[in-house]
Amino acid sequence: MILSDADILDRMAAGDLVVEPLDDPELQIQPASVDLRLGREFLEFQRTNIPCIHPTSEQEVSEYVTETVVEEGDDFILHPGDFVLGTTKERVEIPADLIAHVEGRSSLGRLAVVVHATAGLCDPGYEGQITLELSNLGTAPVALEPGMRVSQLTFTELKTPADRPYGEDRGSKYQGQSGPQASRIQSDHEFGGDQKSGAADPADRRESGEN
Numbered sequence: 001m002i003l004s005d006a007d008i009l010d011r012m013a014a015g016d017l018v019v020e021p022l023d024d025p026e027l028q029i030q031p032a033s034v035d036l037r038l039g040r041e042f043l044e045f046q047r048t049n050i051p052c053i054h055p056t057s058e059q060e061v062s063e064y065v066t067e068t069v070v071e072e073g074d075d076f077i078l079h080p081g082d083f084v085l086g087t088t089k090e091r092v093e094i095p096a097d098l099i100a101h102v103e104g105r106s107s108l109g110r111l112a113v114v115v116h117a118t119a120g121l122c123d124p125g126y127e128g129q130i131t132l133e134l135s136n137l138g139t140a141p142v143a144l145e146p147g148m149r150v151s152q153l154t155f156t157e158l159k160t161p162a163d164r165p166y167g168e169d170r171g172s173k174y175q176g177q178s179g180p181q182a183s184r185i186q187s188d189h190e191f192g193g194d195q196k197s198g199a200a201d202p203a204d205r206r207e208s209g210e211n
Contacts, residue, residue: 001156001157002032002154002155002156002157003032003098003154003155003156003157004031004032005029005030005031005032007155008029008034008155009025009029011095011098011155016093016095017093017094017095017098017155018091018092018093019034019036019090019091019092019153020090020091021089021090022034022090023037028149030152032154033103033152033153033154034152034153035105035149035151035152036088036089036090036130036149036150036151036152036153037088037089037090037146037147037148037149037150038086038087038088038089038132038144038145038146038147038148038149038150039086039087039088039089039129039146039179039180040069040070040146041067041068041069041070041086041087041179041180042067042068042069042070042076042084042085042086042087042134042180043065043066043067043068043084043085043180043181043182044065044066044067044068044084045064045065045083045084046064046065046066055183055186056186057186058186062182065085065182067180070146075143075144075145076143076144076145076146077141077142077143077144078113078134078135078136078141078142078143078144079136079141080136080137080138080139080140080141081136082134082135082136083117083133083134083135084134085131085132085133085134085180085181085182086131086132086134086144086150086180087129087130087131087132087179087180088129088130088132088150088151089129089146089147090129090130091127091128091129091178092122092126092127092128092129092130092153093126093127094122094123094124094125094126094127094155094166095124095125095161096124096125096158096161096162096165097124097157097158097160097161097162098124098155098156098157098158099121099122099123099124099155099156099158100121100122100126100153100154100155100156101120101121101122101153101154101155101156102115102116102120102121102122102130102132102151102152102153103115103120103151103152103153103154104116104151104152105149105150105151105152108142108150111138111142112136112137112138112139112142113134113135113136113137113138113142113144114133114134114135114137115132115133115134115150115151116132116133116151117133117135118133122153123162123165123166123172124158124161124162124165124166125162125165125166125167125172126165126166126167126172126174126175127167127175127176128174128175128176128177128178129177129178129179130151131174131177131180131181132150132151132180171187171189173187173188
């Protein structure tokens with residue numbers, strides 16, 4: 001079930017769903033979504049002559065990006081073909097029985113600006129700001145103003161709450177993030193990182209009495 005505006009307001013009032021700060025709830029809460037605004041911090045990818053980036057090398061990833069903070073009243077110019085990481089101004093907390101979908105806004109899509117490449121989900125249990133994967137697919141630069149409504153969240157109710165929601169118990173890499181965060185793929189379990197592997201065997205869960 002996808003939450004309507006009434007459902008969203010009820011869950012916010014109950015305190016288990018958090019989207020803050022909402023400066024103008026009447027404007028930002030849409031019929032079945034919540035509009036999120038653009039933050040001031042961006043991670044820009046450098047055009048370098050290195051042969052490739054190894055995603056598992058934290059040093060290579062960090063050397064490939066630089067942070068830009070847009071001053072009050074200024075814009076961030078997203079040029080054709082550019083790919084940058086931005087952030088939402090709002091911080092969210094998603095309860096264990098909801099999953100949030102990060103969507104673009106139609107008005108920006110019609111300017112050829114997309115807000116995510118693959119990271120379109122906020123898992124149950126996620127807390128923090130949302131990193132946006134911003135691209136300009138058009139032929140003209142687009143000025144992005146911090147504070148503008150740039151994306152929207154829709155919420156789907158799960159049949160049952162997640163047994164192991166996103167967070168510390170899973171070794172989740174981006175829990176509690178503030179501002180745009182570069183890839184932390186080197187922390188993945190399969191690359192020798194400290195991220196925890198999958199859930200216990202169902203038989204073990206039955207023996208332990210977990211549901």
